[in-house]
Amino acid sequence: MKVRIPTPLLSYTGEERTVEADGATVDDVLADLDRQFPGLRFRVVDEQGRLRRHMKVFVNDESTRDLSTAISEIDELTLMQALSGG
Amino acid sequence: MGSVGTSVLLVGTRKGVFTLTGDASRQGWTLSPPKFLGHIAQHVVLDPRNRRRLVAGVSTGHLGPTVFWSDDLGGTWTESTRPPAFRTGDELGRSLAAVFWLTPGHVDEPDVWYAGGSPQGLFRSEDGAVTWEPVDGWNDHPMWTTWAEWPEQNTPDGSMLHSVNIDPRDPAHLYLGLSAGGVFESTDGGADWHPINAGCAIAFLPETDAEPEFGHDPHCVRLHPTHPDRLYQQNHCGIYRMDRADARWVRIGDNMPRATGDIGFPIELHPRDPDTAWVFPMDGTDVWPRTSPDGLPAVYRTRDAGTSWTRCDDGLPAPAWYTVKRQAMTVDEEPSVGVYFGTTSGEIWASADEGDTWNCLASHLPEIYSLEHARPDPALQ
Numbered sequence: 001m002k003v004r005i006p007t008p009l010l011s012y013t014g015e016e017r018t019v020e021a022d023g024a025t026v027d028d029v030l031a032d033l034d035r036q037f038p039g040l041r042f043r044v045v046d047e048q049g050r051l052r053r054h055m056k057v058f059v060n061d062e063s064t065r066d067l068s069t070a071i072s073e074i075d076e077l078t079l080m081q082a083l084s085g086g
Numbered sequence: 087m088g089s090v091g092t093s094v095l096l097v098g099t100r101k102g103v104f105t106l107t108g109d110a111s112r113q114g115w116t117l118s119p120p121k122f123l124g125h126i127a128q129h130v131v132l133d134p135r136n137r138r139r140l141v142a143g144v145s146t147g148h149l150g151p152t153v154f155w156s157d158d159l160g161g162t163w164t165e166s167t168r169p170p171a172f173r174t175g176d177e178l179g180r181s182l183a184a185v186f187w188l189t190p191g192h193v194d195e196p197d198v199w200y201a202g203g204s205p206q207g208l209f210r211s212e213d214g215a216v217t218w219e220p221v222d223g224w225n226d227h228p229m230w231t232t233w234a235e236w237p238e239q240n241t242p243d244g245s246m247l248h249s250v251n252i253d254p255r256d257p258a259h260l261y262l263g264l265s266a267g268g269v270f271e272s273t274d275g276g277a278d279w280h281p282i283n284a285g286c287a288i289a290f291l292p293e294t295d296a297e298p299e300f301g302h303d304p305h306c307v308r309l310h311p312t313h314p315d316r317l318y319q320q321n322h323c324g325i326y327r328m329d330r331a332d333a334r335w336v337r338i339g340d341n342m343p344r345a346t347g348d349i350g351f352p353i354e355l356h357p358r359d360p361d362t363a364w365v366f367p368m369d370g371t372d373v374w375p376r377t378s379p380d381g382l383p384a385v386y387r388t389r390d391a392g393t394s395w396t397r398c399d400d401g402l403p404a405p406a407w408y409t410v411k412r413q414a415m416t417v418d419e420e421p422s423v424g425v426y427f428g429t430t431s432g433e434i435w436a437s438a439d440e441g442d443t444w445n446c447l448a449s450h451l452p453e454i455y456s457l458e459h460a461r462p463d464p465a466l467q
Contacts, residue, residue: 008146009149043149046171048181049174052150054148082148
């Protein structure tokens with residue numbers, strides 16, 4: 001499936017804004033992304049499996065913080081950074 | 087970055103990493119462009135054992151914390167393949183928010199590094215900061231939830247573990263500081279720990295007859311490199327010295343001018359003389375502005391282990407309203423020791439005469455979190 005990558009993570013994907021990854025859940029897809037782009041997952045998900053506070057995940061146009069959310073090949077996953085900082 | 091002179095200042099800021107490269111006279115300094123622009127760089131340290139491996143603890147406003155290392159003084163960086171983190175499935179559900187402090191290990195353990203975190207975890211690398219493991223003896227100590235600030239974190243920017251000091255005579259003899267929590271010691275390589283806070287004030291808790299064993303707020307703890315039975319600390323509640331045979335902290339800040347007080351973040355030690363130290367006092371009155379008292383920045387120096395203090399402000403601006411954070415003061419090892427500090431207003435000030443006179447090396451940088459002097463391997467120049 002197609003995964004859209006936010007600017008803070010482009011250094012991991014070689015500046016690719018859209019990449020392909022596989023998985024039956026959001027967490028599976030993040031694990032596949034980490035296999036392709038080592039280190040990416042830990043910047044997005046903490047060591048207890050929680051989505052970091054200022055990161056967002058959309059399955060198509062639905063926001064979710066539940067990484068067990070099922071996802072299929074026809075879905076599109078978007079990683080985004082939340083409003084944060086200054 | 088990558089241009090290397092004889093002396094380098096490593097600058098960690100709220101918006102990235104900079105270096106200042108000095109000439110042999112320490113008069114001419116060249117500022118690098120930023121690396122990791124926009125990243126929060128809590129601490130950047132060169133390994134003094136090989137003078138080649140540079141390690142940085144960084145995060146961003148969005149992304150989790152990590153560590154990068156460089157063997158060409160910041161020309162290229164590689165991310166740790168297993169950054170510091172609590173164990174997955176941790177009973178307390180802890181996750182690391184920041185890699186706050188970095189300490190290279192003992193000279194006999196050439197690839198060991200320690201990292202202190204927020205929350206107050208301790209992490210160790212045995213391969214030059216490429217991979218990290220939690221120090222279970224600390225993180226899972228039966229007293230951790232009592233000693234550490236958890237789950238509430240009352241320190242303004244999050245509770246942190248800092249000031250990891252290693253006895254140069256024994257790699258298993260470690261000290262660390264908790265803001266808040268106190269100073270702790272291990273004599274078995276981190277397997278077990280005990281507090282060593284006797285004599286320290288704890289003015290932010292109700293007075294009791296019994297002297298609290300922990301709960302103090304050391305801001306910065308330094309072990310003297312050539313006299314390792316002597317420790318100094320700048321605490322939330324004063325400046326202290328401990329000679330280990332006495333097993334008690336002595337408030338040497340009582341000898342500071344009363345109008346200045348003895349509150350601050352950093353303390354730095356002379357590399358050879360155990361009686362000489364520098365502090366940067368801040369206003370700890372009223373609502374704790376944490377700027378220099380009366381807006382008059384000054385370093386204070388002792389040459390007699392804290393019995394007396396000399397104000398060192400020749401060349402410093404007045405008035406000025408900045409703070410110097412706990413990692414943002416450093417010294418070199420020249421015969422006339424250079425003293426350096428970085429400010430929350432993005433200035434770097436230097437003295438090549440042990441604090442007598444001061445010059446501004448850089449200004450208009452982001453808020454400075456850390457400043458470390460380093461002398462890189464000449465082969466990298």
